[in-house]
Amino acid sequence: CQGLASTAGVTLETMAYHVESVARGLRRVQATAWLLGDLPFGSYHESKEQAMRSAAQLVHAGAHMVKLEGGGWTADTVRFLVERGIPVCAHLGLTPQTVHALGGYRVQGRGDAAALVLKRHALELQDAGATMVVLEMVPAALSAEITRQLPTCHTIGIGAGQGTAGQVLVMHDMLGVNLGKNPKFVRNFMEGAGSVRDAMAAYVAAVKNGTFPDDALHAW
Template sequence: MGTPSGRKPLTLHRLREMHARGEKLTMLTCYDSTFARVLDEAGVDCLLVGDSLGMVLQGASSTVPVTLEQMAYHTRCVAQGSRTAWVIGDLPFGSYQESREQALRSATALMQAGAQMVKLEGGGWTTATVRFLSERGIPVCGHLGLTPQSVHALGGWRIQGRDERAAATLREHALALAEAGAAMLVLELVPTALAAAITRELSIPVIGIGAGPDCSGQVLVLHDMLGLASAQPPRFVRNFMEGSGSIAEAVRRYVGAVKDASFPDPALHCY
């Protein structure tokens, strides 16, 4: 069934079709029903219920304190406000690292709350978990590069994959996740050339955040692109509220800029 905006609900099949014909995919983080409705009506393809809510909504210094119960609550709120967008829920820290069975229980909780896909961070050891979930009918999005749940192990918010060895590992992990059944991949804070190479090599959509313009699509934290960040935003962020008369207009401008590939600008937002 269609919607008042005329856009049919997005499915994984339709997202794959969009990717296959070269259409850029748009994604924003979202944490509640009201913003879900605004973003959905503005044409955002994917709503990511990110564990970034720990920093954006709760004021924590990282995403680590966020619980599965909190993620299920916010996923339910977003799912109730969205009519056509594809809803992705983050598996929070500690909810999938113990075992594949733990990951399945956690993913089930988010899917029952309204997520249509779950996202988990890291490569290497996560490959078996991705395969386990995918074989059981749960769409999975991987996340490589700067993985916020591991920020302490990574030494802070630093660009990943700069040297040859690190770049080779990232490419290896990306290919392994795709082969294991990941239906989408987020690349965060990696050099443009590396992100472009990974995007070319994979048949699945690669969504960039601080990963250059050659990815299959883009994602930003909603509050960052609305100019609401409490600190200096990262280089890859553009404030779409500047020159906009409303939040809805700012989101439409973001969608348009990603679709026509004018964002991110290689001279301003890339590494």
């Protein structure tokens, strides 16, 4: 799965350009990776129709699926897109596009009330037709519980513990080339690796054999 994520400073046109570039590369090597493109901030917030136009632009560029952040109000948008043939990945917990509204990069879903909201939103998104949901910086026990409650929506964790169906890690974090302080859930796979290819292979192997993430080290 090739993921192209966006933050608040990225435009839809930028995302479409990068999706097209990755899609071209996949075709060149006859790869079968699932290409997922993020809908940037402001490209789906005004209306379901706006979301459809934005999603269509990424699909035309080569995306197999689009991702959007948030729960609650996004369920109607997800349903609108899915009914029109566009697979959707949702995103709950820490949502980078709206991090300032969350008070910064903080763990989400702590406490009974907050956990209930996340579980409700996850079920609403599954019922709306989302087939994947990213859980970011969510307590490991809560992520595992949400995963068990979503039989038709696969959870992808980042800083959400071992209990999700899959894992994702930002490439710059994985390779130790980010400019800031590493979040708790990051492991530098370049340490001891002879090449970037070896580091990525080590990451894949660690996820598959269950040694990463380690809930005691990389989760809450």
